[in-house]
Amino acid sequence: xxxxxxxxxxxxxxxxxxxxxxxxxxxxxxxxxxxxxxxxxxxxxxxxxxxxxxxxxxxxxxxxxxxxxxxxxxxxxxxxxxxxxxxxxxxxxxxxxxxxxxxxxxxxxxxxxxxxxxxxxxxxxxxxxxxxxxxxxxxxxxxxxxxxxxxxxxxxxxxxxxxxxxxxxxxxxxxxxxxxxxxxxxxxxxxxxxxxxxxxxxxxxxxxxxxxxxxxxxxxxxxxxxxxxxxxxxxxxxxxxxxxxxxxxxxxxxxxxxxxxxxxxxxxxxxxxxxxxxxxxxxxxxxxxxxxxxxxxxxxxxxxxxxxxxxxxxxxxxxxxxxxxxxxxxxxxxxxxxxxxxxxxxxxxxxxxxxxxxxxxxxxxxxxxxxxxxxxxxxxxxxxxxxxxxxxxxxxxxxxxxxxxxxxxxxxxxxxxxxxxxxxxxxxxxxxxxxxxxxxxxxxxxxxxxxxxxxxxxxxxxxxxxxxxxxxxxxxxxxxxxxxxxxxxxx
Ligand code: HEM
Numbered sequence: 001x002x003x004x005x006x007x008x009x010x011x012x013x014x015x016x017x018x019x020x021x022x023x024x025x026x027x028x029x030x031x032x033x034x035x036x037x038x039x040x041x042x043x044x045x046x047x048x049x050x051x052x053x054x055x056x057x058x059x060x061x062x063x064x065x066x067x068x069x070x071x072x073x074x075x076x077x078x079x080x081x082x083x084x085x086x087x088x089x090x091x092x093x094x095x096x097x098x099x100x101x102x103x104x105x106x107x108x109x110x111x112x113x114x115x116x117x118x119x120x121x122x123x124x125x126x127x128x129x130x131x132x133x134x135x136x137x138x139x140x141x142x143x144x145x146x147x148x149x150x151x152x153x154x155x156x157x158x159x160x161x162x163x164x165x166x167x168x169x170x171x172x173x174x175x176x177x178x179x180x181x182x183x184x185x186x187x188x189x190x191x192x193x194x195x196x197x198x199x200x201x202x203x204x205x206x207x208x209x210x211x212x213x214x215x216x217x218x219x220x221x222x223x224x225x226x227x228x229x230x231x232x233x234x235x236x237x238x239x240x241x242x243x244x245x246x247x248x249x250x251x252x253x254x255x256x257x258x259x260x261x262x263x264x265x266x267x268x269x270x271x272x273x274x275x276x277x278x279x280x281x282x283x284x285x286x287x288x289x290x291x292x293x294x295x296x297x298x299x300x301x302x303x304x305x306x307x308x309x310x311x312x313x314x315x316x317x318x319x320x321x322x323x324x325x326x327x328x329x330x331x332x333x334x335x336x337x338x339x340x341x342x343x344x345x346x347x348x349x350x351x352x353x354x355x356x357x358x359x360x361x362x363x364x365x366x367x368x369x370x371x372x373x374x375x376x377x378x379x380x381x382x383x384x385x386x387x388x389x390x391x392x393x394x395x396x397x398x399x400x401x402x403x404x405x406x407x408x409x410x411x412x413x414x415x416x417x418x419x420x421x422x423x424x425x426x427x428x429x430x431x432x433x434x435x436x437x438x439x440x441x442x443x444x445x446x447x448x449x450x451x452x453x454x455x456x457x458x459x460x461x462x463x464x465x466x467x468x469x470x471x472x473x474x475x476x477x478x479x480x481x482x483x484x485x486x487x488x489x490x491x
Contacts, residue, residue, distance in 0.1 A: 023064060026377040028073055030064035031055060038066025040217055045210035047470035049360045049389050052076070056390065062374045065385075068217035070098075072364075072383035073373070076390040078397055078421045084373055084384070085428030090115070093429045094366035096383045099216040100207050100228055101363075101472075104235045109286030110433060111294060115368050118278035122287055125279075127433055129264045130180065141336055143179050144441055147172050148448045154188070155453055155483050162458045162480045165307060166300075170197050173300040174292065176441060181288055182245050183260035192241060197296065199234035204297050204471040206231040235289070242288050246281070262288070295434050298358055299441050301475040305356035306349065306446050308476050309404055311457040312464040316406065317450065320345045321486070324451050328488075334447055336440050342447070343416035347409035349442055350416075353424045355404050355466075360389035360474050362426050388423060389474075397421035456482040 023030070031039050042065075043051045055063060056076040065072050075081050084092045093115040097107060105112040110126060113119035130140070151172050168188070174197055175185040186193035206212055206227050214221060215228045222228070249262045258264040265284045269276045310317040327341045328334055339346050365384040372378065393401045397419060398408050411417045425432035432438070449455075457464060458480050468474045 023071070024377070024379060027071070028062045028064040028373075028376040028378070029059045030066070031059070033066045036068060036218075038068045038070070038217070040067060040213065043213075045213050047468070049357075049387070049470065049474075052361075052385075052387055053390055056387070060374075062376055067213065067383070070217070070383060072385055073376075073378055074385045074387055075373070076387045077394055078391045078423075080374055081386060081388075081391055081423070081427070085386070085426065085430075088371055088373070089428045091367055091369055091371035092365050092384055094368040094381075095119075096364050096366040098219075099364065100212045100231065104203075104207075104232065105286050105290070106282075108283050109290040111290045111363060114366070115429075118283065121278055122283060123433060125265070125268060126261070126287060126291070129258075129261055130434075130437060140180070140437065140440060141444065144176055144444045145333065145448070147176050147179070147185065148445055150175070150188070151445065152448065152452055155449075156485060159453075159483055159485050162482050164478055164480055166304060166478055167197070169300040169303045170201065170296060172445070173298075173303070173441065174200075174296040176299075176437075177292055177295040179260075180437075181261040181291060182249075183263070196238050196241070196292075199238055200293055200296055201471075203231045203234055203293070204473055207472050209471060238292070239285055239289060242285055242292075246284065246288075261291075291434070294432075295437070297471075297473040297475070298434075299438050301473050302353060302356055302358050302438075302442060303445060304479075305358070305476050306352040306442070307449075307455050307481060308464060308466070308479060309348075309352055309355070310450070310455045311481060312466075313404065314456075316348060317455060320348055320450050321454075324447055325488075328451065334444065334451075336443060338447070339443050343410065343414060344406065345447060345450070346416045346443075347406035349446055350409045350418065350422060351404060351406045353442075354392045354398075354408065354422060356468070356474065356476070357389040357392050358424060358473050358475075359426075360387070360468075360470070362386040362388050363430070363472075365430065386426065388426060391421050391423055394421055451488055452486060454484045454486055456484060458482050 031042055033039055034041065042055070052065075052074055053076070055065065056074065061075070061077045061080045063074055063076075065074055075084055095107070095112050095114050096102060097114070102112045107113055108118075110119060110122050113122065151168060154168055171188045171193070174193070179185045211227045214226070246262055250266065253259070253263050253266060255270060256267055258267055262284070265279070265287075269279050272279060310320075323342050323344050327338055362385075365386065367378050367380055367382045367384060369380045370377070391397070395401045398421065399405070400408055409416055409418060425435040425438070461480055464479070465477050467477060469477055
């Protein structure tokens with residue numbers, strides 16, 4: 001009997017050994033895999049960033065990791081990141097198929113579109129059209145400042161009370177994108193608008209959280225009634241609503257007088273005549289949803305992180321306010337150009353982005369051909385994960401890698417300086433398409449808020465907690481704040 005059990009056990013172990021995933025020759029090293037799970041059991045799925053850092057300490061800046069049977073290469077640190085995304089930019093510019101996000105978008109639009117003509121043309125179209133906004137009569141700056149006035153009006157109403165700012169900042173970031181895409185913004189209490197924002201926040205949590213990982217790793221479970229089904233359903237609901245808005249635009253537009261991004265797209269289709277490919281309705285819808293998703297959580301979570309730091313470091317908040325008051329003295333409104341006269345405030349905003357590390361693992365890439373990285377061979381079609389957070393906290397790159405300190409962005413003369421390891425928007429051909437817009441939003445919103453209000457950590461709220469909540473975007477834990485209006489010196 002004992003012999004049979006031992007024999008059975010030996011056979012089982014041999015079977016596991018035989019079906020164990022083997023790394024290809026010269027592939028980056030990594031931890032031992034187990035069947036079915038690969039290395040998934042070695043990650044804290046609620047927030048894998050620290051585990052990936054520990055694995056890098058053990059296996060090197062470029063290492064491999066198996067999501068189930070699928071190999072991925074993890075890039076850590078600035079040097080390897082630059083080799084992959086700048087030196088070998090096109091080799092690493094693909095997007096993986098077969099993951100939840102690519103199933104949601106069917107690989108269309110921009111974010112999850114693989115490297116190729118459709119991605120290139122849509123990215124170019126969106127960049128140029130957004131740069132020219134300008135579309136219609138309002139400049140991008142005016143659109144943002146218009147939204148800031150709604151935020152300020154709301155904060156004035158709740159001055160002195162203890163509030164959670166999450167919904168307000170989400171509403172404002174989403175409304176700025178809506179104004180660019182649809183030509184109009186929503187009232188903050190609009191029913192669909194609220195539902196859409198909630199769906200986006202939920203989907204962000206699902207897509208990069210444990211359920212997303214399970215979906216990506218175990219195809220057999222995909223049809224079960226698990227939380228990723230609600231992500232697919234919610235995505236479809238928002239898509240149908242955006243389709244209604246597109247149809248409304250078709251009925252009311254004047255060709256060649258674009259009011260917004262949708263009109264611009266329809267003009268582009270007309271311009272292309274009989275064969276507008278790759279421009280079509282389904283590409284347009286996915287592109288619009290890409291921009292909505294990419295532009296809401298990212299910006300609003302960064303603003304939330306900034307306000308948390310203002311409250312946790314009241315001396316830093318006050319120093320920004322002194323600089324802002326001095327530069328804007330006698331003026332009613334600020335403009336984006338003012339950033340050049342506000343080195344300290346600029347440093348604080350950049351330090352917030354560094355410390356908050358809003359997209360810690362960027363968006364997953366994929367190799368477009370057989371290639372090499374730091375001497376290792378990586379086959380075409382390999383999933384590539386950029387640990388951007390590792391660069392933003394790399395000890396050899398920053399004066400104060402692990403603490404919140406605006407001096408990371410100030411030189412000895414107190415001038416603003418951006419170190420090369422500052423890459424929260426990533427680098428290379430896939431770099432964030434909304435970087436220009438996001439930088440303008442962060443500056444105009446945060447400076448106006450600092451000028452108009454003092455942000456105070458509520459007395460009964462304990463100590464500020466900087467532990468992030470991981471999702472597609474990383475966010476501060478929900479917190480409460482008190483705002484007190486300031487007297488401004490405009491005359
Ligand atoms: C603080 C705010 C933001 C941060 C930190 C951020 C960061 C990023 C990062 C890290 C990527 C992935 C780049 C890569 O794969 O290498 C990305 C992609 C992208 N972002 Fe942003 N983003 C922000 C705001 C925005 C906004 C406001 C928009 C929209 C207008 C936007 C649109 C996009 C798009 C469309 C892509 C996909 C680009 C492509 O695949 O070619 N982002 N962003």
